[in-house]
Amino acid sequence: MKIGCARGQNWRITAGGASPEDPGMLSVRFLKSVLPASARSLIRAGRLRAAGTSAVSQGFKQANIVIVNKQFADDFEKFCLANNGPLPLLYRSKPGEWSSPILTATSDIRTDCPQYRKYEGGNVTGNLNSLVEYTQQLKDMVTFYLGCSFSFESAVLEAGVPIRNVEQGCNVSMYKTSIPCIGIGSFQCNMVVTMRPIPVDKLEAAVQVTHPMEDAHGAPVHIGHPGIIGIEDLSSPDFGDAVEVQPGDALVFWACGVTGGEAVRSCKSPLAFTHAPGCMFITDLRSEQEVDSSCAADSETPRVFCISQNPSHYSIASVAAVEKIKALETLIQQDPGNRGIKHLLIEDELLKASLSLSHAKSVLITTGFPTHFNHQPPEETDGPPGAIAMAAMLQALKKSVVIVTDQRALKMNKKIIEEAVEQGVMKTPVPIVSFQDDGEDSALKFLCHDGNPQFPRFDHLIAIERAGMAADGNYYNARKVNIKHLVDPIDKLFQTAEDIPGIVTTGIGDGGNELGMGKVKEAVKKYIHNGDLIACDVKADFAVIAGVSNWGGYAVACALYTLNTCTIHERYLRKAVGFPKTSEMDRCIPALPTVSKEEKLLEVLVKHGIRSGKTGNLGMEVDGLLFHDTHSSMINQLMDITLGQVQSN
Structure with a gap:
């Protein structure tokens, strides 16, 4: 039962268990259940001055406040619409309007926040308990009421997810980030976020509860290491209090309405006001607390996956996208060569590798398995098509892509890329480089600017059908022939990357002797x-197993397309600033593999003397399987899953 506050009582806040019947004491338990109108009365009467409102009037929406002169109001509204994650607009007042009729039955913005901040020329010049003395100036000012993450706390708690700052009786932690908002007019700033430590086994529940609550910032914008979003010292929040992280907690960051204060600073208006961080305006609107018990099966429900341990990083995608990528993974696991690859499979490796690639800005790809040591060139037709398919999609997603290969094959691979562009297989050439082990730090210098592991050149390394070093230091084809004399030590890049924070690695293979398959070495043996x-x-961080390695490359390209057409994942990528870009993904459809493109590429490889891996035939086959209809059928099935229709030849 909701209770109000009796008149005349002089309440004070205590984090302990004192009951509201104890004169002068206002317990946390009481604050949780007090009705919004009563809470505003307490604030207006000076009983909750400078008090954080987290857990106050649980189940009701709270609002961030920004008050600017009317000459800035239109631009600020556009700024909010362009950055809806941190600044979900609940209500824009008329100039001089103290009330907020769609949010409360009775309220006065001059008195109903526990504390305000005053800005002059972009500088904070004071904290105020009331704005009544500025009534005359406020007649020419517009108040913006913006959604607040405090609004979702009761729903999160009802889902069985602890909120550490509530447990610890303190304000939430808030941090400035390196995430730029979309600038409008004189409003230019980076996002501010709130941080809530969440037990790892409760992450998905927290994301699923907050995802639909867009007017309270919605789903998180980042889960994982704070440095990824520019936060250097977690123990020193820019606003609020430091919250103690418990063992087993992940760091979860939601967009925060205090971003509005940063925007006001950038505007440098002569006079502006905001709420003080954590001291929110409490509305009469109920929060969305009812979570449909069937939500976990809904196609647009978010799922959460760990995509990096060093540093910790999680990603989000919808159930629909996840299931589609799982279907791609199942399809490519057919084993036409009867090699026994089912024993090497690890669930969701394609999904996690593709999620990580989706976040990457710069990707290094390597391929090349010189199994035909008696021929020139010794390479096989498995590997290059899959590598080029991934490169084409990564290019379409505006990522930097480089291919590293053996020095002896450099000229040939450059020519293949040129002809792939001429044939329309890919849009623009990819730089082709080689790597030589010239000293102790050669791999580090190759991977990082000036050899500094804090500044890696690449976010992700992919090896597809690349000869991998065995335990004895040699390189073997499937027939146990040592081909070390034909292989440059590109493995060292993957080994070095293990100790470089921020570089993730993926190996794609079909037999266990490929670079990256060290992750499943015992099963291979x-x-x-x-x-x-x-x-x-x-080993690689992720081992994608396919019946033919090219199929794994095709599947990665399809998975990347799927993720970037997923509204949930796309929002997480752009950190809820700017506007949805899923509609722009039509430009990426030409980058998907098709039967026509892959047939042309295979013809280019054959022209350069590259042979089928199993048979050594110089013809339209890969791993002893004819392009028509084995590989063409696989490509069509992958496209059927990805686009919902079979692509014509």
């Missing part, structure tokens, strides 16, 4: 023919 000798010893 046990189940794959000759595995005890040929098994790659170098």
